[in-house]
Amino acid sequence: MNPQRRVKLFKNGRSQAIRVLRAFELPGEDAIIRKEGDRLIIGPGPVLSLAAYLATLELIKDDLGASGDMLPDPVDF
Numbered sequence: 001m002n003p004q005r006r007v008k009l010f011k012n013g014r015s016q017a018i019r020v021l022r023a024f025e026l027p028g029e030d031a032i033i034r035k036e037g038d039r040l041i042i043g044p045g046p047v048l049s050l051a052a053y054l055a056t057l058e059l060i061k062d063d064l065g066a067s068g069d070m071l072p073d074p075v076d077f
Helices: 050-055
Strands: 009-012 015-018 031-036 039-044
Antiparallel strands (some): 009 015
16 A cells, blocks of 8 residues: 555535545544644544543433332342
């Protein structure tokens, strides 16, 4: 595979964009971009730790009832 390819720039709203070719796809849904001189460097975004991912979830607001109401019936062995 050739390590570089020529691509077309296009406008997406007020932003400039490029279409990433399949050969250059990054994993995940996020990426990090930085500028070094006149070059743009794009890399995969950071992977969230489990704690960071759990912090993004919404709390359950339903009342699940008292835990004493959920005890199973006794079983005779």
